[in-house]
Amino acid sequence: MARLLETWISQERMERFMYYFQMLLNGLSLGAIYAIIALGFTLIYSILKFSNFSHGGIMVVCAYFAYVIQRRYNLNFGMMMLITAAFGAVLACIVQYIGFENLRAKRSNIMLFFVSSSTLGILLQNIIVITFSSTYYAYPAFFTPPFIDVNGFTFSVSDMIMLGISAVVILGLMFLLYRTRLGIAIRALSMDGDTVKLMGINVSVVVALTFMVSGALAAVAGIFCGVNYILYPQLNQLVFKGMIASILGGLGNISGALYGGIMLGVLEVCFNNAFGAGLVPVFSFVFSMIFLLVRPQGIAGKYVLDKV
Amino acid sequence: MLKVDCVSVNYRHVTALQDVSIQVEEGKIVSVIGSNGAGKTSLLNAVSGAVKYQKGQISFKGRPLMTKPHRIVQEGIVQVPEGRKIFAGLTVEENLIIGTINKAEFPRRSEEIYQLFPVLRERKKQQGGTLSGGEQQMLALGRAMMSGPQLIMLDEPSMGLAPIVVKQVFKFIKKINESGITVLLIEQNARQAMGLSDYTYVLENGRVKMEGESQALMKDEGVQRAYLGVQ
Numbered sequence: 185m186a187r188l189l190e191t192w193i194s195q196e197r198m199e200r201f202m203y204y205f206q207m208l209l210n211g212l213s214l215g216a217i218y219a220i221i222a223l224g225f226t227l228i229y230s231i232l233k234f235s236n237f238s239h240g241g242i243m244v245v246c247a248y249f250a251y252v253i254q255r256r257y258n259l260n261f262g263m264m265m266l267i268t269a270a271f272g273a274v275l276a277c278i279v280q281y282i283g284f285e286n287l288r289a290k291r292s293n294i295m296l297f298f299v300s301s302s303t304l305g306i307l308l309q310n311i312i313v314i315t316f317s318s319t320y321y322a323y324p325a326f327f328t329p330p331f332i333d334v335n336g337f338t339f340s341v342s343d344m345i346m347l348g349i350s351a352v353v354i355l356g357l358m359f360l361l362y363r364t365r366l367g368i369a370i371r372a373l374s375m376d377g378d379t380v381k382l383m384g385i386n387v388s389v390v391v392a393l394t395f396m397v398s399g400a401l402a403a404v405a406g407i408f409c410g411v412n413y414i415l416y417p418q419l420n421q422l423v424f425k426g427m428i429a430s431i432l433g434g435l436g437n438i439s440g441a442l443y444g445g446i447m448l449g450v451l452e453v454c455f456n457n458a459f460g461a462g463l464v465p466v467f468s469f470v471f472s473m474i475f476l477l478v479r480p481q482g483i484a485g486k487y488v489l490d491k492v
Numbered sequence: 493m494l495k496v497d498c499v500s501v502n503y504r505h506v507t508a509l510q511d512v513s514i515q516v517e518e519g520k521i522v523s524v525i526g527s528n529g530a531g532k533t534s535l536l537n538a539v540s541g542a543v544k545y546q547k548g549q550i551s552f553k554g555r556p557l558m559t560k561p562h563r564i565v566q567e568g569i570v571q572v573p574e575g576r577k578i579f580a581g582l583t584v585e586e587n588l589i590i591g592t593i594n595k596a597e598f599p600r601r602s603e604e605i606y607q608l609f610p611v612l613r614e615r616k617k618q619q620g621g622t623l624s625g626g627e628q629q630m631l632a633l634g635r636a637m638m639s640g641p642q643l644i645m646l647d648e649p650s651m652g653l654a655p656i657v658v659k660q661v662f663k664f665i666k667k668i669n670e671s672g673i674t675v676l677l678i679e680q681n682a683r684q685a686m687g688l689s690d691y692t693y694v695l696e697n698g699r700v701k702m703e704g705e706s707q708a709l710m711k712d713e714g715v716q717r718a719y720l721g722v723q
């Protein structure tokens with residue numbers, strides 16, 4: 185028996201296992217970032233029914249904000265995240281007020297929301313370009329050692345910490361949405377805004393708070409992107425990953441955004457290992473197209489997609 | 493208690509209400525009857541603040557009514573919308589939570605609702621969308637009651653329900669009224685509505701065509717022919 189086990193867990197099998205395990209971990213940690221982008225994006229889509237591209241702008245501003253306050257006050261990673269999340273919440277609230285409050289009051293066409301959000305997204309990105317020029321910045325190395333070694337396989341410490349934080353953030357969001365009055369109001373708003381009003385709920389307040397939650401998520405995602413890649417003004421384009429993830433999950437569906445993000449991250453890492461980094465966007469795109477042909481309502485969606 | 497004074501509502505090119513005046517006395521059940529498109533829902537939505545009125549005044553307990561829907565609910569006026577409008581993806585309990593404006597009152601009020609509608613207690617964790625039409629109407633009533641209203645406005649509560657269930661719903665409306673809540677009842681089901689209410693307004697093409705004590709109005713020949721199906 186013992187000998188059987190020993191041959192089964194041969195060195196080769198062990199290596200194979202570690203290889204896939206490492207790939208899965210990388211995929212999950214990338215997927216968790218995509219999921220957090222997708223969740224922030226979807227939260228707004230679900231209540232106001234438009235694709236909020238200012239989300240990317242908030243992400244990039246937050247990523248740079250974190251860099252600045254970290255340098256200035258020499259903060260640790262956790263402190264930096266907390267303060268930036270608060271900043272992201274306030275920023276999103278301001279963006280909501282400038283960009284959408286009036287449109288909501290006038291019950292404007294969805295197209296105008298879309299235009300307004302894209303404009304604000306570009307504006308925020310350009311503020312970063314003007315302030316920091318297009319040079320690259322990087323966060324200091326927060327985690328030492330940056331890698332740990334298990335049997336010749338290296339695991340990135342930052343990946344694992346980000347994965348852990350993501351899990352906490354996602355669980356926190358689910359708690360908020362499913363266990364608190366605010367969360368129930370947000371979900372009700374996503375189902376039927378007119379009736380929510382008639383039930384005595386101040387919709388403007390719920391919308392503002394939803395934007396704050398979404399902004400805090402954008403901040404977390406922005407920092408993670410900065411840690412994962414590097415700080416550059418076009419970081420906002422990662423919002424498209426969130427969008428793809430949320431479409432894969434079923435647009436406007438909260439749990440769908442989570443699954444879609446994780447699926448996209450894991451797939452990208454797999455494609456990367458199989459075909460090389462250059463081809464990842466191509467394969468992701470082709471995969472998404474095929475997936476949506478087979479299942480147009482997304483992973484968790486119940487309804488056929490309407491216009492993006 | 494509620495006074496709607498010469499109110500007009502226009503949607504772009506459509507005039508839905510024209511100089512409509514109604515009055516609801518405290519503790520009473522007042523019904524508004526009228527056929528499709530008469531402007532009944534527009535009237536309720538004007539009171540609820542869900543649509544703007546171009547002309548006229550609405551006052552509640554002698555004071556001009558607020559304009560924001562959530563403030564109006566806080567003032568003590570709540571509506572059970574046409575078609576019930578249950579949040580299909582929320583559980584029965586969550587639907588009741590949405591109806592609550594004062595968090596601290598939730599345990600007491602939900603207990604009251606569950607006593608009034610025991611079926612809702614059994615379905616507490618079930619999604620609102622999976623309830624039957626009758627159960628949804630009870631949930632809609634319960635959800636509105638959670639705000640602790642002084643005036644409850646019901647928009648066609650009998651819509652799409654079997655006659656026996658309609659009877660039940662009307663019995664609940666009577667019970668609610670007996671507990672001291674004033675009722676403004678909108679119905680196409682004129683016979684039932686007039687049978688239950690103290691006073692009735694007849695709405696036609698956005699105007700009040702007739703009004704009077706329900707019992708008296710039921711004997712009116714014109715009303716009998718147009719709304720009660722008497723030849």
Ligand SMILES: Nc1ncnc2c1ncn2[C@@H]1O[C@H](COP(=O)(O)OP(=O)(O)OP(=O)(O)O)[C@@H](O)[C@H]1O
Pocket residue numbers: 503504506507508526527528529530531532533534535574680
């Ligand atoms: N949002 C809207 N936009 C444009 N016109 C509307 C709107 N809502 C109602 N109307 C119009 O106003 C008129 C009155 O409608 P309302 O819904 O108040 O009637 P109702 O008496 O409630 O009818 P029903 O018994 O069918 O519910 C109708 O001619 C309707 O077409």
Ligand SMILES: [Mg+2]
Pocket residue numbers: 532533534574647
């Ligand atoms: Mg109506």
